[in-house]
Amino acid sequence: MRLADFILANIEPILVEWVSFAHSITPEKNLVILRDHAPEILRAIALDMKKSQTSLQRSEKSKGDGDNGKESEVLDSVSEEHAVGRANSGFDIMEMLSEYRALRASVIRLWRESVPDPVRQDLDDLTRFNEAIDQSTAKGVHSYTERIDETRNIFLAILGHDLRNPLAALKLVAYVLSKNESLDVKSSEMAQEMIGTVDQMDGLILDLLDFALSRMGHGIPIVKAEMNLERLCRNGVAGMQTAHPLRTIRCTTQGDLDGTWDSRRLWQVMSNLLSNAIQYGAKDSPIDVTVTGEASDVLINVHNEGKPIPPNRIISLFRPMSRRLNLGNVHRADSIGLGLYIVHEIVAAHAGSVQVKSSLETGTDFTVRLPRQPASAPHV
Numbered sequence: 001m002r003l004a005d006f007i008l009a010n011i012e013p014i015l016v017e018w019v020s021f022a023h024s025i026t027p028e029k030n031l032v033i034l035r036d037h038a039p040e041i042l043r044a045i046a047l048d049m050k051k052s053q054t055s056l057q058r059s060e061k062s063k064g065d066g067d068n069g070k071e072s073e074v075l076d077s078v079s080e081e082h083a084v085g086r087a088n089s090g091f092d093i094m095e096m097l098s099e100y101r102a103l104r105a106s107v108i109r110l111w112r113e114s115v116p117d118p119v120r121q122d123l124d125d126l127t128r129f130n131e132a133i134d135q136s137t138a139k140g141v142h143s144y145t146e147r148i149d150e151t152r153n154i155f156l157a158i159l160g161h162d163l164r165n166p167l168a169a170l171k172l173v174a175y176v177l178s179k180n181e182s183l184d185v186k187s188s189e190m191a192q193e194m195i196g197t198v199d200q201m202d203g204l205i206l207d208l209l210d211f212a213l214s215r216m217g218h219g220i221p222i223v224k225a226e227m228n229l230e231r232l233c234r235n236g237v238a239g240m241q242t243a244h245p246l247r248t249i250r251c252t253t254q255g256d257l258d259g260t261w262d263s264r265r266l267w268q269v270m271s272n273l274l275s276n277a278i279q280y281g282a283k284d285s286p287i288d289v290t291v292t293g294e295a296s297d298v299l300i301n302v303h304n305e306g307k308p309i310p311p312n313r314i315i316s317l318f319r320p321m322s323r324r325l326n327l328g329n330v331h332r333a334d335s336i337g338l339g340l341y342i343v344h345e346i347v348a349a350h351a352g353s354v355q356v357k358s359s360l361e362t363g364t365d366f367t368v369r370l371p372r373q374p375a376s377a378p379h380v
Contacts, residue, residue, distance in 0.1 A: 003125035004049040006111050011042050017106040018099075037082035038103065044075035045132040049125065075132060076139050083140035087147040096144060100137045104130070163205050171198040196243060203271065207338040210345065220345045222262040229257040229266070229298055233291045236270040244278055248286035255293025259372035265346045266370075272339035273302040273366050281364070282306035297352075300368040309358040317356060318344035343368070 007014065015038055051072070086096045107129065115122060177183065178191035210220050230253045237251040270289075277287045281304030290301045309317065318340050347354050347368055358364040 001114065003107075003111055003122070003129055004046040006114060007042055007046040007049075007107060007129075010110065011039050014042060014103075014106055014110060015039065017110055018103050021102040021106050037078060037085065040078040041075070041082060041103070041136060042107075044078050045129065045136065048072050048075050048132050049128045053128075072135070075136055079136040079139040080143040083143040084147050086140075087144050087151070093141065093144055093148075096140060097137065100133060100140070104133050159208070164202065167198060167202055167205065171195060171202075174198060203268075206268070207272075207342050210342050211338050220265070220342070220349050222265050222346070222349045224260045224262050224350075226258065226260055227263045227266075229253075229259065229261075229291050229293075229300070232263060232266055232270065233289055233300070236267060236274065237289055240271070240274045240278070247278055247283070249274065249289070250286055251289045251291075253291045255298075257291055257293045257298055259298055259370065261350055261370060262346075265349070269343050269346050269368060270300070272343050273300075273368075276339055276366070277302055277304040277364075280304070280306060280309075285363075296372060298370050298372065300370070302366045303363055305363040308360050309356065309364060314356050314358065318354065 001009070018038060083096065086099075108126070112118075174191050174194040178188060178195060180188075180191075183191070233251050233253060237249050241247070241249045274287065274289070281287055285305035288301075288303045290299075290303070292299045292301070343366075344354055347370070350370055352368060352370040355367045355369075356365070357367075
């Protein structure tokens with residue numbers, strides 16, 4: 001009996017074998033209850049195997065890109081539904097892959113026992129079966145990871161939003177205490193430090209919210225209005241200098257610095273770039289911020305001396321948590337590794353660009369280029 005016909009005629013015995021095999025891999029999961037999509041997957045595989053296919057279709061299917069008519073589309077659809085169901089039921093991805101391994105092994109073993117003397121066409125059937133299983137697995141993994149990513153990003157967005165309410169209350173209390181004239185000097189200083197810490201925490205939460213929004217496909221929202229970058233630069237540097245009195249931070253401006261941007265978002269850009277320079281720059285060297293107005297753009301350059309960024313890491317520098325992943329020995333209580341990612345996303349939302357140059361001889365320069373009148377462009 002051809003393998004496709006064997007599958008259609010023996011779905012229930014295959015499922016019994018599959019559940020038994022899968023239980024040995026993940027005994028804590030109730031696979032008898034969660035086997036709901038297995039019959040549909042088996043039928044879709046069998047019907048897909050009965051269709052003729054070209055060598056190109058065979059190659060594409062092995063990569064998870066089923067393109068062999070209605071039967072292949074049905075297999076993709078069922079595989080996607082199965083993967084989302086597993087994600088919602090608490091399966092991890094290795095458990096889902098183990099299911100496919102169990103299903104493959106069960107079908108092949110039972111069919112082999114029914115075919116005592118295999119022939120050439122049996123090898124062809126086995127190839128088609130493995131291609132269909134690979135297609136279903138690839139589609140399932142893709143759908144599973146999409147579902148997990150979506151769930152995680154929604155959770156981060158809700159968490160960040162909910163954390164800001166108690167944080168605002170805490171800041172209000174600290175502010176009221178700082179204005180209380182009956183407090184001694186030490187207590188008043190502690191209240192001021194509390195305000196600074198709350199502002200720091202609020203910045204981290206904003207980074208978390210922006211990250212979640214950008215990963216959900218919404219991009220970082222910006223509200224543009226006419227503004228002047230000189231004021232923002234000097235205020236940003238003054239604030240950082242106050243927070244880091246042992247460091248020297250200087251601001252230089254030149255040219256026309258008027259434009260149409262989101263001042264709050266560019267404040268984030270300035271703050272994150274300065275925080276990055278403070279963290280990674282040489283402690284005994286100044287940090288220089290230079291804002292230059294050109295004909296159609298304005299450039300913001302943040303320069304620091306110190307150990308250069310390795311060339312192989314520059315390409316991934318604006319990915320989320322890239323420096324934390326690459327520099328596992330660096331730990332900061334005030335960083336979750338999203339600063340440069342947020343910089344990139346905000347600048348991209350303004351239709352601008354960010355460039356990095358770093359060497360031992362010339363130091364490290366982050367240069368942001370902002371169009372004065374950003375053209376409407378899709379968020380990158």
